[in-house]
Amino acid sequence: MADSTSSTTAYSKPFKLLVRSAEQVVQVVNNGAKVLRGNEMKSLAVLESRLPKDANRRDGLSVVVDRTGNIHDIGYDSDLDGKYTEQDFDHIVDATGQCVIPGLIDGHTHPVWAGDRVNEFSMKLAGATYMDIHKAGGGIYSTVTSTHLATEEQLYSSLVQRLQTMLQNGSTTIEAKSGYGLDLENELKILRVLHRAQKEGPWNLSITYCGAHAVPKGSSAEVAVKDIVEHHLNAVMEETKAGRLTVDNVDVFCETGVFTVEQAKAILRKGQSFGLNANFHAEELSYLGGAEMGAAIGSKAISHLEYISPEGIAAIAQSGTVATLLPTTAFQMRLPAPPVRRMIEQGVAVAIGSDFNPNAHCLSMPVVMYLAAVTFHMSLEEVLAASTINAAASLNLADSRGSLEIGKVADMVLIDSPSWEHLIYQLGNATKLISTVISKGFVVRARKKE
Ligand SMILES: N=CN[C@@H](CCC(=O)O)C(=O)O
Ligand SMILES: [Zn+2]
Numbered sequence: 246m247a248d249s250t251s252s253t254t255a256y257s258k259p260f261k262l263l264v265r266s267a268e269q270v271v272q273v274v275n276n277g278a279k280v281l282r283g284n285e286m287k288s289l290a291v292l293e294s295r296l297p298k299d300a301n302r303r304d305g306l307s308v309v310v311d312r313t314g315n316i317h318d319i320g321y322d323s324d325l326d327g328k329y330t331e332q333d334f335d336h337i338v339d340a341t342g343q344c345v346i347p348g349l350i351d352g353h354t355h356p357v358w359a360g361d362r363v364n365e366f367s368m369k370l371a372g373a374t375y376m377d378i379h380k381a382g383g384g385i386y387s388t389v390t391s392t393h394l395a396t397e398e399q400l401y402s403s404l405v406q407r408l409q410t411m412l413q414n415g416s417t418t419i420e421a422k423s424g425y426g427l428d429l430e431n432e433l434k435i436l437r438v439l440h441r442a443q444k445e446g447p448w449n450l451s452i453t454y455c456g457a458h459a460v461p462k463g464s465s466a467e468v469a470v471k472d473i474v475e476h477h478l479n480a481v482m483e484e485t486k487a488g489r490l491t492v493d494n495v496d497v498f499c500e501t502g503v504f505t506v507e508q509a510k511a512i513l514r515k516g517q518s519f520g521l522n523a524n525f526h527a528e529e530l531s532y533l534g535g536a537e538m539g540a541a542i543g544s545k546a547i548s549h550l551e552y553i554s555p556e557g558i559a560a561i562a563q564s565g566t567v568a569t570l571l572p573t574t575a576f577q578m579r580l581p582a583p584p585v586r587r588m589i590e591q592g593v594a595v596a597i598g599s600d601f602n603p604n605a606h607c608l609s610m611p612v613v614m615y616l617a618a619v620t621f622h623m624s625l626e627e628v629l630a631a632s633t634i635n636a637a638a639s640l641n642l643a644d645s646r647g648s649l650e651i652g653k654v655a656d657m658v659l660i661d662s663p664s665w666e667h668l669i670y671q672l673g674n675a676t677k678l679i680s681t682v683i684s685k686g687f688v689v690r691a692r693k694k695e
Contacts, residue, residue, distance in 0.1 A: 260334045261312055261686045264657065266305030266322055267340035268294050271665045273347055273633045273648040280567070280638035283592035286630040290648075291665075295321070308345060309334075310655040314686030319649065338681055338688065344665040346629070347649050348417025348656030348684060349610040350636035352569045353548050353598030355455075356407050357400050357435045358425045360391030362603040366577075375578055375604065376502060376530060385425070385459040388603050392425040392435070400438045407601065407608055408448050414609040414675050415668070417656035417684045418449040420524070420598065420640055422496055424458030427469075429477045432456045433484065440490045447689040449656070451640040453524060454481050455496035457504055457512050470508045474515045482519045493640065494545070495521040499535040506538045513542060522641050524569070528552040530580070540564035546596065546639035550583045551575055558584065562592040567639035570631070571600035572616035573607040585621045595627065596635040611668050611675035618669055625666050655686040 274281065275290035294305045307325045309318035318325065331337065365378050365387070378384045392400070411419055421439050426432035436454065443450040456473050460466045484490040495516025499509035513523040522545040527535025529549035536557030539547045546567040550557070553568075561568060570583055588595055599605075599613045607613060614628045623631065637647025645654050659681035660668050668678055682690035 258333055258335050259312070260309055260317065260329070261314060262310035262336045262338065262655065262683070262688070263307060263329070263334045264310075264338045264340050264345060264659070264683070265307040265325075267307070267343055267345045267659070268305065268663055269344040269665055270306045270308060270319060270649060271344060271346040271629070272319070272650060273630060275648070275650060277650065278634070279643035280565070280594045281630045281634055282565075282594045283562070283589050286589060286595065286627040286635070287624060289626050289629060292319070297323070305341060306345070308649065308655070308657065310686040314655055316649060316651050316653050316655050319651065336688065338659070340659050342661070342663070343680060344660045344662060345649065346658050346660065346665050346668070347633045347647060348658055348682070349415040349632050350418040350640070350642075350647060351411060351416045351599050351601075351610050352420050352546070352596040352636040352639045353571055353600050354419055355422050355424055355600070355602035356419070357404050357421070357423065357438050358388045358392045358603055359395035359399060359403065360388060360603070362387060365604070369578070379459070380502065382462070384604065386462060388425045389427055389459070393431050397434055397438055400435065401441060404438055404442050405446065408442060408446060410608040411601075411610070412448055412682055412684070413679070413690055414611060415658040415679050415682060416448070416610050417658075417682065418451065418637070418640070418642065418646055420451045420453060420494070422453040422455040422458075424455035424496070427456060427459060427461045429456075429480055432477065433481070433490075436481065436484070436490045436492065443491055447684045447687060449646070449684070451493045451642065452491050453494035453496045454478070454492050454516065454521070455498075457497040457509070459498065459503060466504055466508055470504070470511055473512050478512070478515050478519065493522060494524040497525045499525060499527045499533060500529055501531040501533060506534050509535060510538050510542060513539075513544065517542065522546075524548070524639065528557065536561055540566050545641055548598070548600075549574070551580045553583060555587075558588055558591050558593060562588075565594070567594045567596050567635055569596045569598050569636070569639050570617065570621060571598055571605075572613055572621055574600045574605045576616050576620055577605055582621050585623060589627065594635050594638060595623070595631050596639040597628070597631040598636065609675055612673070614669045615672045625669055628669060629665070655683060657683040659683075
């Protein structure tokens with residue numbers, strides 16, 4: 246097939262897209278595995294272009310995407326040339342010299358809020374702790390106040406800008422929490438904004454109800470838990486049943502001075518009774534035993550875990566609960582790194598996320614991946630597994646996402662470099678390196694060649 250890019254009448258061709266002649270196709274897994282646990286994260290399935298005997302040009306790799314946006318075929322150009330013609334595709338992307346990786350999956354974000362907390366960043370640099378600020382009524386409370394004042398339209402417009410930036414940085418699936426409403430009316434407002442973004446945007450969101458993000462001012466943890474368990478969660482689920490919301494996960498900030506392990510358990514269990522995945526914050530600033538509880542109730546994932554105990558590690562290794570680690574937060578709050586090496590040695594599946602929120606303002610998974618490698622002592626292979634298949638597993642999405650395998654959704658990132666590791670190695674250069682982002686088989690970012 247000669248080099249060309251064609252785009253003709255929709256639905257007239259048998260296939261949506263051909264990405265061809267790539268240097269590498271990083272499948273991550275190629276055997277249907279739905280998660281990589283512990284040492285399995287060390288080796289990834291990578292297809293390399295080849296130089297056939299007596300040939301003067303490399304035989305690159307191609308990915309064929311069907312009409313539904315799923316991967317239909319993966320193989321060498323020379324093999325696929327006999328099976329397809331240029332006319333079979335709506336669109337052809339020439340990936341010569343580039344690497345194809347799965348769309349990145351950001352396992353933990355708080356993307357719907359108004360205002361900012363740049364003043365608190367200064368305070369923290371001067372020595373204030375996160376909890377000092379929270380107890381003084383700042384932190385989450387300050388964002389709750391500004392988010393209450395914002396209209397749905399304002400929240401939607403800032404959310405879309407944030408998601409666009411995430412997409413430009415390679416994230417095609419993003420876990421997205423509510424949690425700056427706290428009261429039912431404002432939590433529903435935030436969830437509606439997320440639902441609209443999911444319906445209207447090119448990204449894939451995994452939406453999380455996080456009404457237990459802080460104890461509402463003037464209330465107590467006991468009253469807040471009772472409200473959520475007896476009233477708010479029911480109301481949220483009624484709205485989802487009516488098709489006005491989508492909610493996939495339930496979250497709680499289980500932390501000293503916020504919600505106890507027992508309180509978190511009550512909320513998570515109630516969410517699970519509605520079919521939501523338990524995926525919550527624990528052991529971030531102190532050890533409480535949230536990991537042990539989360540494992541015991543079959544949580545899909547637990548985030549942060551800087552202060553996880555050896556028993557907690559054993560429990561999540563045993564239960565298969567994914568540890569979603571958040572390097573930007575640990576880095577900017579100067580927290581100790583979670584015991585990642587020990588987790589991996591003991592067979593835990595590790596995912597990572599940006600934790601984008603007004604306390605840790607980072608929209609770029611490649612930056613998060615760099616921090617995971619350098620500050621959490623993860624290898625480049627472990628970092629990519631944590632941002633693809635394991636992040637998919639943390640959101641119960643590994644059947645359809647997180648690897649480049651036939652039948653999975655064609656979410657792909659093309660990196661203009663001879664090997665995929667450059668995406669992590671070249672700190673701060675991701676939007677230059679990423680030439681193309683493909684979501685559900687549609688090209689949603691196509692950088693012009695300079
Ligand atoms: N720790 C709780 N939630 C967020 C921070 C939210 C905020 O400070 O606004 C986190 O994951 O880091
Ligand atoms: Zn968080």
